[in-house]
Amino acid sequence: MATLELIVSEEVVAGPLVRSRRLGLLFWMAIGWMLFVFAVAILAPVLPLPSPTDMDMLERRAPVSALHWLGTDGLGRDELARLIYGARISLTVGLFAPVIGLAIGGALGILAGYFRGRFETLVVGSMDVLLAFPPLILALAVTAYLGQSILNLTCILGVLGIPAFMRVARAATLTLARREFVIAAQALGATHARILVRELLPNVMLPLLAFFLLGVAVTIVVEGALSFLGLGVPPPISSWGSMIGEGRESLEIAPQLAFIPAMALFLTVLSFNLVGDTLKALTDPRQSAL
Amino acid sequence: MSGPALLSVEGVAVDLPTARGNLRAVDGVDLTVGAGRTLGIVGESGCGKTMLSRAILQLLPKKAKLIGRVLFDGQDLVRCSPEALRKLRARSLAVVFQDPMTSLNPVLTIGTQLIETLREHLELDALQAKKRSVELLAAVGIPAPEQRLTQYPHQLSGGMRQRVAIAIALSCEPKLLIADEPTTALDVTIQAQILDLLAREQRRRHMAMILITHDLGVVAGRTDEVAVMYAGRVVERAPTHALFKNMRMPYTEALLSAIPKLDAAPHTPLPAISGRPPDPTRPIKGCSFSPRCRYAAGPCHRDKPQLTGAETPDHQYACFHPILIAAGVTA
Amino acid sequence: MMLDSSRFPTSDPLLKVENLVVEYAVGGKTIHAVSGVSLEIARGETLGLVGESGCGKSTLGRAVLQLRSAVSGKVRFDGEELTAMHGERLRRMRRRVQLIFQDPIASLNPRRKIGDIIAEPLVIAGYKDAKKRHELVCEVLSAVGLDPTLVMGRLPHEFSGGQCQRICIARALVLNPEFIICDEPVSSLDVSIRAQILNLLEEMKARFALTLLFIAHDLAVVKAVSDRVAVMYLGRLCEVGPSEQLFARPAHPYTALLIEAIPVPDPDVRPAESVPAGEPPSPIAPPSGCRFRTRCPRADQQCASEVPELRQVAPGQYVACHHPLT
Numbered sequence: 010m011a012t013l014e015l016i017v018s019e020e021v022v023a024g025p026l027v028r029s030r031r032l033g034l035l036f037w038m039a040i041g042w043m044l045f046v047f048a049v050a051i052l053a054p055v056l057p058l059p060s061p062t063d064m065d066m067l068e069r070r071a072p073v074s075a076l077h078w079l080g081t082d083g084l085g086r087d088e089l090a091r092l093i094y095g096a097r098i099s100l101t102v103g104l105f106a107p108v109i110g111l112a113i114g115g116a117l118g119i120l121a122g123y124f125r126g127r128f129e130t131l132v133v134g135s136m137d138v139l140l141a142f143p144p145l146i147l148a149l150a151v152t153a154y155l156g157q158s159i160l161n162l163t164c165i166l167g168v169l170g171i172p173a174f175m176r177v178a179r180a181a182t183l184t185l186a187r188r189e190f191v192i193a194a195q196a197l198g199a200t201h202a203r204i205l206v207r208e209l210l211p212n213v214m215l216p217l218l219a220f221f222l223l224g225v226a227v228t229i230v231v232e233g234a235l236s237f238l239g240l241g242v243p244p245p246i247s248s249w250g251s252m253i254g255e256g257r258e259s260l261e262i263a264p265q266l267a268f269i270p271a272m273a274l275f276l277t278v279l280s281f282n283l284v285g286d287t288l289k290a291l292t293d294p295r296q297s298a299l
Numbered sequence: 300m301s302g303p304a305l306l307s308v309e310g311v312a313v314d315l316p317t318a319r320g321n322l323r324a325v326d327g328v329d330l331t332v333g334a335g336r337t338l339g340i341v342g343e344s345g346c347g348k349t350m351l352s353r354a355i356l357q358l359l360p361k362k363a364k365l366i367g368r369v370l371f372d373g374q375d376l377v378r379c380s381p382e383a384l385r386k387l388r389a390r391s392l393a394v395v396f397q398d399p400m401t402s403l404n405p406v407l408t409i410g411t412q413l414i415e416t417l418r419e420h421l422e423l424d425a426l427q428a429k430k431r432s433v434e435l436l437a438a439v440g441i442p443a444p445e446q447r448l449t450q451y452p453h454q455l456s457g458g459m460r461q462r463v464a465i466a467i468a469l470s471c472e473p474k475l476l477i478a479d480e481p482t483t484a485l486d487v488t489i490q491a492q493i494l495d496l497l498a499r500e501q502r503r504r505h506m507a508m509i510l511i512t513h514d515l516g517v518v519a520g521r522t523d524e525v526a527v528m529y530a531g532r533v534v535e536r537a538p539t540h541a542l543f544k545n546m547r548m549p550y551t552e553a554l555l556s557a558i559p560k561l562d563a564a565p566h567t568p569l570p571a572i573s574g575r576p577p578d579p580t581r582p583i584k585g586c587s588f589s590p591r592c593r594y595a596a597g598p599c600h601r602d603k604p605q606l607t608g609a610e611t612p613d614h615q616y617a618c619f620h621p622i623l624i625a626a627g628v629t630a
Numbered sequence: 631m632m633l634d635s636s637r638f639p640t641s642d643p644l645l646k647v648e649n650l651v652v653e654y655a656v657g658g659k660t661i662h663a664v665s666g667v668s669l670e671i672a673r674g675e676t677l678g679l680v681g682e683s684g685c686g687k688s689t690l691g692r693a694v695l696q697l698r699s700a701v702s703g704k705v706r707f708d709g710e711e712l713t714a715m716h717g718e719r720l721r722r723m724r725r726r727v728q729l730i731f732q733d734p735i736a737s738l739n740p741r742r743k744i745g746d747i748i749a750e751p752l753v754i755a756g757y758k759d760a761k762k763r764h765e766l767v768c769e770v771l772s773a774v775g776l777d778p779t780l781v782m783g784r785l786p787h788e789f790s791g792g793q794c795q796r797i798c799i800a801r802a803l804v805l806n807p808e809f810i811i812c813d814e815p816v817s818s819l820d821v822s823i824r825a826q827i828l829n830l831l832e833e834m835k836a837r838f839a840l841t842l843l844f845i846a847h848d849l850a851v852v853k854a855v856s857d858r859v860a861v862m863y864l865g866r867l868c869e870v871g872p873s874e875q876l877f878a879r880p881a882h883p884y885t886a887l888l889i890e891a892i893p894v895p896d897p898d899v900r901p902a903e904s905v906p907a908g909e910p911p912s913p914i915a916p917p918s919g920c921r922f923r924t925r926c927p928r929a930d931q932q933c934a935s936e937v938p939e940l941r942q943v944a945p946g947q948y949v950a951c952h953h954p955l956t
Contacts, residue, residue, distance in 0.1 A: 189737040193801070196695055197751045198724035207750075211741040343820040456909050457683075486682035486847065489909070491891040513821060516893030520900055540897045557825035558895055559854035565873040566832065569854065571825035575790055 036287050039280035046277055050096040061090040062245050070263040082252070082266050083259055091247050092273060098248035099274070102163050102232045107224035109167025110174045115217050117171070118178025119209060123186050123201070133179070136172040144169050144231075149240060157243040162235070166228055177220045181213040215288070222285030226278040233274055249274045304331035304370075305507050306355070306475055311367035312531075313350050313359065319580045324350035324363075326531035326582075329606070332475065335505045337498075339518030339539070341554075342528035345576050348511050351528070352479050355509075356394060357384055372474065390420050393473035395497075397480040399460035403452040409436075409463050410448030413470060420471045435466040439496060458489035462496065469500055475507045482517070494521055515555055519543060527551050530577050530587035533606060537614035545614065547621035550588045586619070594620045642709070643670040644809060644841050645694070650703035652686070652693045659914045663689040665865040666703070668940075671809075676835065676842040678856030678873070680849055680888070684913055686865045687845045691811045694843070695729055696720060707809070725755050728802035732814035734794035738786035745782030748801045755805055770800045773837065774830060792823035799830065803838060811843045816851060828855055849888055853877055858946075861885050864913055864921040867940060871947030881949035881956045883926050920952065928953045 049056070059077070065085035072080050079088035117136075121129040151165045185191065186209065194204045229249075235241035236250030244251070249270040256267030313325040325347045332338045342348045353359050355369050357376050369376040372391065376384065396402040404412060413432040417423050423431065429448070436444035439462040452460055461481060468476055478497060482490035498521055501508050510522055518525050518539065526536040527548065535548040546552050556570040574591040577583050583590065585600040592599065598619050608615035652664040663686040671677045681687045692698040694705050696712055705712040707727065715723060731737045738747055745767060752763045768778040774796040786794060795815060802810055812831065816824040832855060835842055846852045852859055853873050860870040861884065869882040880886045911917055911924055920938050923929035932952050940948040943956055 189731040189733055190739045192692075192697060193729065193731065193737050193798075194750070195697055196724060196729040197754055198721035199750075199754050200721075203754065207742075208739050212739070343822060458909055486910075487849075488682065488887060488891045490893070494893075514893060515821075515895040519893065519895045519897045543895065543897045554821060555895055557822050559825075559828070559848075559850040561850045561853060561877060561889065561892060561894070563854065565853055565856055567854070568829055568832065569825040571829050572822040573826070575792060575823065576820070 035283060039283040042276055042280045043284065046096055046273075047100065049093055050100050053093050053097060056093070058090040058093060059087040061086055061094045061247065063087070070259060070266070079269060080263075080265065083255060083263075088266070088269060091252060092249075092270060095247045095249045095252055095270065096273070096277075098159065098242055098246060099229050099232060099250070099277070102159065102166065102242075102248070103225050103229035106163045106166035106228045106232075107170055107174075107221050109164070110170030110224060111217060111221050114171035114174025115178045115213075118175040118180075119182050119205060119213055121175070122179040122182025123205060123209065129179075132175065136175050139169075140172045145235070148235060152240055157240070159242055159246070162232065162241060166231060170224055170228070173224070174217065174220065178213055178217055181216050182209055185209055185212050219285050219289035222281050222288065226281035226285065229274065229278055229281075303333075305334045305372060306330075306332040306509075307368075307370040308351075308355060309368040309370065311351065311354050311365065311369060313347070313354050314364040314366075315350075315360070316362055317580065322579045323531055323582060324579060325354060327367075328528075328531075328533050330526060330533065330536075332507050332509060334474065334507050335501075336524065337501065337508045337510060337522045339522035339525040340509060340511045340528060341513065341515055341518055341525060343513055343554075343576055345530075345579060346528040347531040347579075348528050349479060352394075352477050352509070352511055356388075356392065356477065386420075390471045391474045393468035393471070393476045395461070395464050395468050395476065395478045395481045397483050399457065399464045399484075400452065402464055403460060403467075405452050408449055408451055409455075413448070413463075413467055416467055416470050431470070432466075435470055436463070438500070439463070439466045439469075440492070441466075457485055458493065461485060461489075461493055465493070465496065465500070469504070472504060473506065475509070476501070477509045477511070479511045480513070481510075483512070483514075490517075497521075515558060527554070530583075531579065532587070532617065533615075534588070534618070535614075535616040536606070537611075537616075541611070541614050545623070547614070547616040547623065548618050549592045549594050549620070549622060552622055553591075553593075586617075594622075596620065641672070644673045644708060645671040645843070646704075646706040647690075647694060648704040648706070650690065650693060650705065651701045652689050652698055653701050654698075661913045662865050662916055663913060664693060664700075665916070667862070667865075667867055669860055669867065669870065671841055671843060673808075673841055674839065675858065676844055676856045678852035678859040679843060679845045679862060680847065680852045680859060681862035682847055682888075682910065684864070684910060685862045686913070687847075687862050688813050690862070691729070691813050691843065691845050695724075695727060695811060697729075721754075725751070725805045726807050727809045727811070728805070728807045730795075730798050730802050730810060730812045730815045732817055734791055734798050734815075734818070735786060735789075737798050738794060740786055742785075743782065744784055744786065744789075744797055747786075748782075748797065748804055751801060751805045766804055767800075770804045771797075773803065773834065774800045776800070790823075791819050792827060795819065795823075795827050796830065799827075799834065803834060806838060807840070809841045809843070811845065813845045814847070815844075817846065817848065824851070831855060849877070849892055861888070864910065864916050866921055866937075867950060868922065869947070869949045869951075870940065871944070871949075875944065875947055879944070879956055881943050881947060881954040882922075882951050883928055883953075883955060884922050886955060887925075920950075 063086060065081065067085070068077070068081050069083060069085045070081060071077055074080070077087050077089065079092065082088055082091065117132050121132040147169065148165050152161060155161050191204060191208055194208050232241055232248060233250030233253065236248045237254040239254065241250055242248050252270035253267050256270065259266050308328055308330040311325055311328045312323065315322040315324055328351055330338065340348050340351070354365055359365060365377060371387070379387070410429070410432060413435065414425070414428040417428040417431055432448060433444045436447055441447055441459060441462055455463065481497065482493050485493060494517065497508065500506070510518060512518060522539050524537065525539050525542045526533045527550065528534065529550050535542065535546065535551050542551065546555070553570070553572045557572055559569060572591050577587050585602060586595070586604050589595040589599040604617040604619050606615045606617045647667060647669050650664055650667050653660050653662050667690060669677070679687050679690070689698060693700050700713065707723065712720070712723065748767045748770065749763045752766060757763050767782065771778040771781060776793065776796055789797065815831070816827050819827060828851065834840065844852060844855055856873050858871065859873050859876050861868045861882065863884050868884050869876065869880065876885065877889060880889060911921070917924050919935050920929070920933040923933040926933070936952065938950040938952050940950045943949050943954055
């Protein structure tokens with residue numbers, strides 16, 4: 010009779026490789042900041058803040074005080090309130106735009122990488138066309154034509170992000186679709202839909218998510234740049250970018266008006282980058298070779 | 300052993316820190332290789348044979364810790380300066396690895412890689428180096444050697460690439476060649492050719508060779524001495540003929556019987572070894588092979604057997620119940 | 631051997647391959663992977679298919695399962711033509727034919743639990759009852775020597791190569807197929823594990839009354855499990871015959887070369903001074919006539935101009951050679 014081994018519990022298996030060595034202090038600090046910003050942004054209406062649009066012409070560019078924790082801006086509006094409400098805008102655009110890219114670009118990429126052939130050529134070609142447009146000019150053109158609003162801004166930034174997500178998804182799918190477990194699924198008679206959803210998607214999802222976080226960081230900066238140029242969110246809505254733009258005028262007298270929102274932007278983008286990078290490093294399912 | 304040993308590995312142990320704890324890849328190995336002799340090191344994956352070869356070549360990963368001495372031609376390689384080591388490599392100590400696609404630089408031509416090695420170590424000028432390269436390629440059996448000099452590794456087949464790797468290794472007339480699974484990635488007919496080539500060159504140059512493999516068939520006809528490794532230690536060491544005819548260590552016996560033989564009838568069940576090679580991060584108390592050994596008894600599970608060679612000093616084994624005794628035959 | 635006679639009602643072959651040709655384009659060039667291969671596998675038999683890398687044996691295996699499209703030729707399984715089936719009919723046929731791969735770890739989705747992976751064929755086949763599925767999965771895991779309770783909830787990377795191969799075998803068996811193609815199932819495993827898996831395959835074959843096509847490049851491994859052996863070279867069959875006979879008296883020079891080249895673990899057997907046989911030609915531009923002629927010591931003009939066909943040289947043994955050894 011064949012010698013079969015029945016696994017005895019002690020010698021069973023190597024335990025899952027301990028991965029938490031990679032999650033250092035910096036990672037947790039980044040998570041902490043992100044959670045803080047999110048919490049504050051979501052809870053903004055219930056927080057005891059002065060209104061961000063109330064102008065107090067007598068207290069313009071006031072320094073830090075008990076009434077105004079971060080002072081006031083050039084039009085007497087409370088800086089802290091503006092910062093927090095600005096976070097809402099930056100985060101909204103920053104999160105929803107890449108979601109559009111992830112959903113559409115990711116889907117196109119997986120399909121292109123799996124089916125290959127003419128479909129793939131078509132997808133890659135059209136993405137190349139989209140990439141060829143200078144993004145800021147395109148954003149300018151669209152907002153000039155359709156008007157400035159948060160919705161328009163989110164949509165255009167979302168569409169601009171589609172090619173990048175497509176590429177990430179396609180690259181991941183190309184390596185995976187050739188591996189034996191996909192062929193095994195085909196040999197079992199699985200439909201294409203089943204293979205795409207059950208075999209490929211769980212494996213492609215993690216690199217996509219890591220890229221998504223980096224995309225959030227980039228989008229926040231781009232939105233900031235557009236608002237800085239006055240092409241982003243329309244006044245009186247303020248985002249961090251427009252605050253930096255307005256603070257530019259007062260750089261000599263009250264530099265904090267530009268630096269505070271810039272600092273907030275910097276810390277938030279850095280956190281998203283850190284978390285995204287760490288996730289990217291973790292999503293490699295190969296164990297480290299000895 | 301005739302003459303002083305060219306290479307003497309004494310008490311070498313290699314520790315690797317990993318996420319799962321300390322990994323003892325090599326656990327106290329003693330080996331010697333005489334000038335012009337071939338030593339075969341046989342073992343399955345995870346037995347430490349590759350780490351051992353890296354330890355000898357001083358090419359261990361940075362995190363690894365090496366204990367012991369590696370004496371080559373009188374010098375302790377462990378204590379050598381990087382400059383001295385560099386001079387030794389290629390001129391005295393050469394390596395052929397398993398996968399020629401990754402051991403050859405894919406963006407440099409064959410000619411560049413050969414000529415570079417020659418000029419670096421033998422201080423030849425460009426013309427001499429080129430001439431010598433062509434000679435070397437012809438010697439390893441590559442047809443149309445002049446044309447090959449301008450080709451890239453990916454333009455050659457696996458067997459050809461391995462020949463080039465051997466040519467580079469032999470270019471500076473080393474005293475010792477370490478071949479780490481040189482034919483595992485090749486087809487069986489090409490395997491035979493490459494092994495013949497190595498044996499031929501070794502005889503011609505009176506070179507010592509260490510042949511590392513997992514295939515007992517490869518060492519049977521082509522080595523003077525064989526060391527069998529398991530879980531980081533040498534468990535049996537003997538002149539080749541003695542090893543196959545009088546094996547002592549149950550692991551060696553089990554390994555040999557587990558190989559399907561060409562002269563056996565189809566559908567004969569193979570005497571497989573139950574269980575799996577041990578996890579190097581979880582050392583086993585007692586003899587590492589005891590969970591899988593059919594002769595294992597009391598002391599096997601408690602103490603680690605040391606390498607001894609009671610009756611025949613040439614033939615050493617690490618076992619409390621070597622086969623002859625277990626079968627009830629007095630040695 | 632428990633041969634389920636209800637499985638072998640007739641004596642006509644379970645699998646019949648007729649003149650299969652598979653080619654594919656790589657960067658503008660055509661690779662002639664399989665060039666007109668015909669073979670038959672009887673019910674309950676194990677046919678070993680042996681050859682070196684590039685001979686097309688893996689491609690043939692995939693083409694038989696319709697995972698690669700053939701340029702021409704037919705594949706008949708149990709009398710029905712697989713090459714003519716599509717969509718739902720083909721998917722239903724797949725339940726009766728399964729495949730085991732060379733790299734066991736790559737054959738398993740790294741993000742799915744073992745229990746789900748093995749249940750997958752059942753789900754695809756339409757088994758709606760989760761309890762029944764669980765039962766079948768446990769049964770088949772025990773059959774391959776793994777403890778279901780310890781294995782089902784884990785991920786593939788927690789297992790060794792040998793264990794993963796057992797899991798792949800379990801997955802191939804869960805639907806109780808009739809025919810399994812094993813594509814180099816033990817090549818990437820250690821020697822001691824190889825023997826275990828080969829024994830397991832033999833046991834499973836007996837228990838589940840399987841017919842096997844065993845593809846490998848290691849002659850000794852193929853001989854150990856096969857009833858008949860077919861030798862392939864550069865897309866064509868060289869020789870087919872019963873295992874013992876083929877190895878004892880090979881008729882094709884390539885078969886003889888393969889046998890000679892195997893390293894024998896016996897120090898008294900001197901390795902034969904290998905014929906300076908050169909390298910196998912590329913499948914992009916295979917030689918005319920007999921494809922082995924560039925390495926064959928017996929080759930002549932006829933070999934260059936005429937393609938040799940398989941003809942019988944001994945009972946049950948067929949060879950495609952103008953100058954066979956016997």
